[in-house]
Amino acid sequence: IAGITQAPTSQILAAGRRMTLRCTQDMRHNAMYWYRQDLGLGLRLIHYSNTAGTTGKGEVPDGYSVSRANTDDFPLTLASAVPSQTSVYFCASSDEAGGPTDTQYFGPGTRLTVL
């Protein structure tokens, strides 16, 4: 593994189903993030984690939950999917949240369609 991986690459999901998007990084970065990207809108932060064991809410957290049991993994769960959650989901990580550069590096994304 090099960088950040996400799984699945794409998924079609029936409304009301539960879904977990996986994200793993091997850069030993402290901070991790989940964004959604919709046409015509900027990336919007769903949840973040500044370090293992802590999480925080972003701009659009409703309907999503996260956990950060260890440094490498940051799964995003949709408890009961709705069509408005159709989007491309990107996971990102950075060495130090709020640090001098705090450059975020992105995974390849998961394209999710909720019908």
Added chain:
Amino acid sequence: GQNIDQPTEMTATEGAIVQINCTYQTSGFNGLFWYQQHAGEAPTFLSYNVLDGLEEKGRFSSFLSRSKGYSYLLLKELQMKDSASYLCAVRDSNYQLIWGAGTKLIIKP
């Protein structure tokens, strides 16, 4: 509210120079980032400005004026592979990134 404005789309010619502008209104400022995103791919980091002035990195340069809430990304000697979306993002007082919707750059031969 917080707002990042960029042009939706720009067209330029291979070999030419293009400037992509970004204006912002955010609660606090802790740096501005530019990312490149090819269609269907992840955003990749291009540049970071926290002080006023120009940062040059090869064919790409980024400028910041904090007093004007303004930045631009300058791309020189355009190549076809530069066809992509360019995303401007500002880190606010909570150290969260606020993203613009991106500028789609189309390069014509």
